[in-house]
Amino acid sequence: MQFPESWLREFCNPAITTAELAELLTMAGLEVEELRPVAPAFSKIVVAEIVEAEQHPNADRLRVCRVDAGPHSKDGPLQIVCGAPNARAGIRVPLALVGAELPPAEEGGAPFAIKVGKLRGVESFGMLCSARELQLSEDHGGLLELPLDAPLGQDIRQFLNLDDTLFTLKLTPNLAHCLSVYGIAREVSALTGAPLVTPAIAPVAPAIDATLPVDVQASDLCGRFSGRIVRGVNPKAATPAWMVERLARCGQRAVSPLVDISNYVMFEYGRPSHIFDLDKIHGGLQVRWARAGESLKLLNGNTVELDGQVGIIADDQAVESLAGIMGGDATAVSDDTANIYIEAAFWWPTAVAGRSRRYHFATDAGHRFERGVDPQGTVEHIERITALVQQICGGQAGPVTDVQPAMPQRAPVRLRVARAAKVIGMPVTQAQCAGVLQRLGLPFTQADGELTVTPPSWRFDITLEEDLIEEVARVLGYNSLPDTPPQAPVTARVRPEARRGAHGVRHALAALDFQETINFSFVEARWEQELAGNPDPIKVLNPIAAPLAVMRSSLLGSLVGVLKYNLARKAPRVRVFELGRVFRRDASVASTDASVAGVSQPMRVAGLSWGPATPLQWGQPERPVDFFDLKADVERLLAPRVARFVPAEHPAMHPGRCAEVLLDGVSIGHLGELHPKWRQAYELPSAPMLFELDLAAVQQRNVPLAQPVPRQQAALRDLALVVSDQVAHDALVATLADDPLVRQVTLFDIYRPKAPSADIGAGERSLALRLALLDDEATLTDERIDAAVAAAVARAQAAFGARLRG
Template sequence: MQFPESWLREFCNPPLTTVELAQTLTMAGLEVEALRPVAPPCTRVVVGHIKAVAQHPEADRLRVCQVDVGQGGALLNIVCGAPNARVGIKVPCALVGAELPAGDDGQPVRIELGQLRGVPSQGMLCSARELRLSEEHGGGLLELDASAPLGQDIRVHLDLDDMLFTLKLTPNLAHCLSVHGIAREVSALTGAALQQPSFPAVAARIADKLPVQVSATDLCGRFSGRIVRHLNPHATTPQWMRERLARCGQRSVAPLVDISNYVMFELGRPSHIFDLDKICGGLHVRWSKPGEQLTLLDGNRITLDDKVGVIADDEQVESLAGIMGGNATAVSEQTRHIYIEAAFWWPKAVAGRSRRLNCATDAGHRFERGVDPSLTVEHIERITALVSAICGTPQTACGPIDDQCLNLPVPQPVTLRVARAAKVIGMPLTQQQCADALQRLALPMVQGDGQLTVTPPAHRFDLTIEEDLIEEVARMVGYDKLPATPPLAPMAPQLAAEARRSPFAVRRALAGAGYQETINFSFVPERWELELAANPQPIRLLNPIASQMSVMRSTLFGSLLQVLRFNLDRKAARVRVFELGRVFLRADDIKNTDTTVAGIHQPLRVAGLAYGPGDILQWGRKEQAIDFFDVKGDVQALLAPLSADFEAASHPALHPGRCARVLLNGRAIGFVGELHPQWRQSWELPQAPVLFELELDAVLQREVARFRPVARHQAVERDLAVVVAERVTHADIMAAVQRAAPDTMRSAVLYDIYRPKAPRAGEHAAEPAPATGLAPGEKSLALRLTLASDEATLTETRIDTAVQAVADQLARCTGARLRAG
């Protein structure tokens, strides 16, 4: 809500400076978001009168103007290129030595004596843009009223030092969406007198009435209107009204539109003016019918359903109720007869429609919060008086006001307990203090023993519960007056368990591995859930912010792939990203608590994606694409010092043969694998990324460090090469080694795998190759065993015994045999 200070002070003029007034409003809950003058500083700009205009001898687009600036001397010779420079108008004139507001380059403009194409110029005639009153380019010179005093400083004449207030209002302060509403608050806060607007009735000179039928009383509770005939179609909006609208952030359109907007900013009453000659028959206020169409004032054509209120005539829909008028009955430069409408639209009947139809307006903003239903007739009188004064002719005549009161809100009394107010606000309060605060707001009330009962006035839609009245008391007391009371409850820091690290540590570990964190929405396209999670029944949003973001995610893979696609579109060759976020799963055992929602499990997960070369471009190593084992190593490093196991598995998003389930202490905690070829193709990826997703709770676990003495005896290493079938996995080998591990075993590492070359076409390898001793379907694995003892140096006998135990266990469990040669 933006408005000029001068307009506010016409209704209420407290003895406060501008800054004090802004502070008072802010401390009462009406936050002053911005405070600035109407125009930036400028000097030596005065009112000038163009006395003569001649064509420039050397330039077709320039004119030489003779300008009187009221200095009693000769006229100033000023060269001007504005298309509206003509004899007789008064315009701002910057004298030699004047400084105009900063231009686009940020530097102030200084006017000096100069020449344009050989003709001397003793100043400059100014447009509204050059004074920073407007950003429009094509308006030409700023034309002033004919009564403007010659030579008067333009800042004084146009009141350019007037301050513009911009308030950031919360939705419950709908009664402050007008200058008069804010003045009412200032009067309550400061005790200054409030000038109540008067609404003298305009005498009806004709008996004409427009038939209006209201069939939806849950949409419209009151409908008032009047006919006005024989207006001047060539009238113009007066300068004072254009300036006030501009200072409220509203562009001047046409006199009738400007009058409607002016009353909305003045009194908070949105209204609509129809061109009477364009209305077919009478008006019908109803809910729309599915499929009906309407072309709005902004030119957009929309299709309606049965949940939008409309005003229709006998042929078509003419207006969106409480939001925007239609183009078919809009007033124009030929309009001579009008119908003025002011209605009360139920807030619930308007709320959300502007957003759904993509036509947000000031009217809809006010009606969905609540507009006073008791003053429709008075506001029509105000509009009629302005229309008659600005657009009237000797033949102008208005009809009687047709006022239909159908379904007005009935205010329900609200009781305030003084003790409860003191407890909530946090300071001692007496009943008299509460009563004084509510009386200053002109709230009708009845006092009882320790309590006050208020009947909300018609303009206060926000007063429905006791807490609303408590807030009003706090606002009137002033938030800056509330005592700073430290909390009484004891507070003790909660130390994190030593066996658990923080999510920040996980983020730091992944960042150290070269991954960058991303933050994504938790709602995703339904297609992602079906394809990447095989989830045909995802949790749906009741009111999605966009049609393609309609369900809650059950995996983080889709979000990471979207980030990858975004980066690839911008020519990124190497991408490493991760996310810590929630997923949403159906779970019947989850109950409603302060942190949970019944039927929905919301665990945190950590997921990562790697794409492109394994290393950044360098000279020391050949470029090699990332593979499964690179990301598996990142997962192992992330879980360290805990040791994870990996087993072949399947996942809807991952490659059937390049996917592993991650196990920690025998419990599955996630997956790692290459993206499924089908989804790689649908996402149009040049190569397959490798992804992982783990339960965050499992990743946060860590072993508590324990003291171990440094080994006093040197460890020994022995290599063991065995031949096994191709089906035997690394996990099978390690499991067998662990079962056979004697007390001297410290570690076992697989460091080499050998497979014989496949036979060429037409060749047969029925017998084992004599050089390798490997038959088809076999492979050779080389293990390095590290042995040590804390008691004494190992003898060759103990070493051989330990190695033989491992070989025997491998033979029993996997069918391995020692490799010959």
């Protein structure tokens, strides 16, 4: 909700500064998200009138203007050279006098000083300004034309009320009554005690008898429908400058006078309304739920398909409007409109909530109606709109018709003073509670220790005792709450030594030169199908954006998205990781406090590495990161536990450069290079390396056990074994080490001749391995060593056909 401070102070003007007002609103629950001035700082810019405008003698695009600046033109009109296409005699525009300072063109730049200048041989004593040069808007097509009654010589800041501040509030859904300037003023009045100015809205006397029949067929959709015909309006009339200015300061662009009036009253009193072109309505209006097969072309140009879950306004021939959301194109007002129908209704919040998001757009009207709009003000606000229409566009009004099929009934809510004191955490009296309710305009009755409130029509958020307690706390002031220690005992949960925390995993990855990234749990369906191999992901019923439509079952898609984001910004090297929850269908999962039936939600840790293996340096040549670099990172992450890596397949990874990670024989995830087809599909310059592991397994670690220092010295023996290229290193090492005396087996060389030889045939290679043998109790003799080595070779021969080279 954005609004100018000056408009708020017309309704309630407390004796506090702008900063104090912002602090007051924020501490009362109406968070002020942004404060910014209407215009930047500038000086010595006044209202002036061009009295003459002649062609420059030496330039086709310049004019020599004679400008009257009132008291600033003591010696007659000032001579100004101007290149604006609309510079002509008879208009009033902003004039920057000599010595004026205009806002800098770029943020952080110096102000632009106006001096006496000479343009193509003609002197210029100032500068005529556009709206963009004053940074009032982006319009730079010509001079900013002011009303002809603007006082000559008046400071432009004073005339345009530029010493104003724009407030932007971040309102929670329960504060629907603050979605208007008057509603916020009502809160300020309650918080400060300053008087609230409620302008009297005089009814417009009907001049014609015309009415439009309305049939409300769905009382669960519409509780009240009011309307009025106005004939003979002039839609080509200009929207007054004061209204255009206020709409702009509320973030709303002026469209046409009839639309602007409707938007103005919405910002003023929080009442969305709609103005139909009466001559385009066939017969009467029906307010009902849509029927399957019906469609509607909206004001935004989209055509939507309707069903029985969406409310509509229809005439005798077609659907004309989405109830409480947006009008239809067929009955929209235009420059040819002569007769209009003004509608203001109360739509039940549950009948409007979520409907616009089904069609992937949102409107100010829907935003308000789905939170609740005062049903009592429909007729009064039609009178306000009618008065503005007649003031700006003319016309003759008919009587107001008011249909009330189902007005909301508000149940009384009880407030116990003792309960309020206990929840708030400080003593409060019945008199204090009564004073708060009175300031807020909430009618109540009271007995000993108890107050009963009947919520007013504009407060849809008050249904429970806790709602009233919150009102008492925020009006008394959250800053008045005492610092009270919690009464509940705090018992620390001791984590087992064999399990490190999630932050420990984060620190370990950060130490490996990875940076953490945090992404949405809902992702593009394409990522799930392509990178996770999940053809049936869990769909989001109400996605915040159309692409983010499903829940992720893998973190890899999110990391590829992060890579693309960084590459678009020319990042030379990307190493990122994420700890996050994934979501998979699992019928065995029951519903508990921490789970949802049918959905498994395990935690995963995933990483991505792309670009050079190390930052640019002199110590080693630059090379791209490869599979073994990431494998080493995963090994260091899991240390001191030792993982096995076996060839595997994964939907996201290269079929020949992918491994399954095993801990104690149990699979905990995968690592590998992104599949070539996905590298091409996602338009990546080269393939990144990826891993994804089960977080619970990564958190497990071995508890260190004390071992005595060996009293004996290890014996080392080197072997050169010839094996087939198909023999896996891990399997060969495990076979050789299958003896208590063999403590370690280390591969230190691989030899593959260019052509088959007598020792090494085709499809074979020689592996040089070092065996470390040790007996903790006795010194190894040559006989035991030779026997253990021979046994190891025999095991390798039996398992893989290995033979000693040479």
